[in-house]
Amino acid sequence: MQALYANIAVVGTGAMGCGIAQIAAQAGSTVTLYDQQPSAIAAAQQSIVEQWDR
Numbered sequence: 419m420q421a422l423y424a425n426i427a428v429v430g431t432g433a434m435g436c437g438i439a440q441i442a443a444q445a446g447s448t449v450t451l452y453d454q455q456p457s458a459i460a461a462a463q464q465s466i467v468e469q470w471d472r
Contacts, residue, residue, distance in 0.1 A: 423447050431462035440466045 426442040428435045431453040439449045439462065451459045 425450070427452060429453075431458045436462045436465055440469060 422445070423442075424447060426439070426447045427450045428439045428442070429452045431439075431451055435451070435453075439451055443449045443466065451462055453459050453462070
């Protein structure tokens with residue numbers, strides 16, 4: 419399946435941003451996360467990976 423949008427940028431890695439990033443990645447888009455706190459980006463990435471592992 420080819421994604422409707424090849425590249426997606428998500429600003430903010432809270433619950434909503436994380437959810438949008440996860441759905442876009444599952445749809446095949448390349449997702450770039452942006453947040454003021456670099457550690458928040460790493461935490462969001464880890465959270466998404468953990469969701470996929472379930």
